[in-house]
Amino acid sequence: MPGFEVFGAEERKHVNDVLESGILMRYGFDPMRNGHYKAQEFETQFAQKMGSDYCQLVSSGTAALTVALATAGIGAGDEVIMPTFTFVASFESIMAIGAVPVLVDIDDTLTLDPKAVEAAITSKTRCVMPVHMCGSMANLDALKAICDSNDLILLEDACQAVGGSYKGVMLGAYGDLGCFSFDFVKTITCGEGGGVITNNEQYAKRADQFQDHGHDHVGSDRGAEGHPFLGYNYRISELHAAVGLGQLEKFDQIINRQKEHYSIMREALSQVDGVNFRTVPEGGVENYSFLSFYMPTQQLAQEGHQKLGEAEVDACFYWYSNSWHYINGWEHLKNAKAMGGLNESIKAQLSTLANKDFSKSDHWMGRNISCLVKVGWTDDQVKERAATMQRVLQTQVNS
Numbered sequence: 001m002p003g004f005e006v007f008g009a010e011e012r013k014h015v016n017d018v019l020e021s022g023i024l025m026r027y028g029f030d031p032m033r034n035g036h037y038k039a040q041e042f043e044t045q046f047a048q049k050m051g052s053d054y055c056q057l058v059s060s061g062t063a064a065l066t067v068a069l070a071t072a073g074i075g076a077g078d079e080v081i082m083p084t085f086t087f088v089a090s091f092e093s094i095m096a097i098g099a100v101p102v103l104v105d106i107d108d109t110l111t112l113d114p115k116a117v118e119a120a121i122t123s124k125t126r127c128v129m130p131v132h133m134c135g136s137m138a139n140l141d142a143l144k145a146i147c148d149s150n151d152l153i154l155l156e157d158a159c160q161a162v163g164g165s166y167k168g169v170m171l172g173a174y175g176d177l178g179c180f181s182f183d184f185v186k187t188i189t190c191g192e193g194g195g196v197i198t199n200n201e202q203y204a205k206r207a208d209q210f211q212d213h214g215h216d217h218v219g220s221d222r223g224a225e226g227h228p229f230l231g232y233n234y235r236i237s238e239l240h241a242a243v244g245l246g247q248l249e250k251f252d253q254i255i256n257r258q259k260e261h262y263s264i265m266r267e268a269l270s271q272v273d274g275v276n277f278r279t280v281p282e283g284g285v286e287n288y289s290f291l292s293f294y295m296p297t298q299q300l301a302q303e304g305h306q307k308l309g310e311a312e313v314d315a316c317f318y319w320y321s322n323s324w325h326y327i328n329g330w331e332h333l334k335n336a337k338a339m340g341g342l343n344e345s346i347k348a349q350l351s352t353l354a355n356k357d358f359s360k361s362d363h364w365m366g367r368n369i370s371c372l373v374k375v376g377w378t379d380d381q382v383k384e385r386a387a388t389m390q391r392v393l394q395t396q397v398n399s
């Protein structure tokens, strides 16, 4: 997954362009910029790559989610449905705008279970937020049908799945809004950064305003601009956008490498008795950033993961007991450990988490192992790795 493996002349050139002009901010200072608008350029290129009308670059993936939610008019007391398996940014962004995170089960896709989503809808629900974890996607047709019939916004978190697609549409471009992270460990990186894409002109305009204190960006005197809405500062710097532009030049190459490496490992693991791969919804194409599979039992997954580590197969994850990605590790959320006060609707919802039945999520998470696919491996390294994984896991299943 990590684009940082392939840093080189492309990133250096764009960063130097910015340093030579000395204008590290994306707005203003037109006469001094030497014609460089790196953030704008990234937005144009990325929107085109995603087949989307608009892109707004921001300071992180978490900021992208926050901006997207705000842009869609979601706010205090509104409920947003999100999965139990994700990154903490999902509930952080929802709570940042005063909305209420409602956690529901995942299914064999390792993403939102449409049936669980339907069951969680109340009169306060405004948005469904599928998270395309580890390079593959939720059943977007099913989720869209639910959103359409309940008048809800579909917001895709595609932070881990940039470059994947569903029925010919790039992930992130299918919903009303889509979000990406360009943090240091993502498929393409700005160092820190994030993006929101949409085909909705009004959302695009509001995203542009919200991420820059509500500035309407009309005219050429920043100090004299209007501020039609309250906003915040989620701007990206030109330096970060410049790194991202370098990465964009290598985007297709990165995805192709991931696919090659993924395919070699998948072929080897398909020989292991009882190992099954995560379900990819019909019409879906992964971005191949992870190879995720199920062991026959939870115990075999737990021990198999440990044995992979002992055999020096690095970067394989057993998320079930990992503190950042699964509800099992979110004591701070379950105990509503904010540094200050939280609004009553958020507190009331969080207090239900400790006793909720997430056994359906546990069923899939408990048996899942996900292995990161790196870009920099040589062909021999991947083949050796695949053979080791196959041997270790087959021995484990036989034990």
Ligand SMILES: *Cc1c(COP(=O)(O)O)cnc(C)c1O
Pocket (backbone or CB within 6 Å): 059, 060, 061, 062, 063, 086, 087, 089, 090, 131, 133, 157, 159, 160, 180, 181, 182, 183, 193, 194
């Ligand atoms: C990385 C990530 C985020 C947040 O991105 P940051 O840029 O680190 O803030 C959000 N959601 C998912 C699924 C992620 O993997």
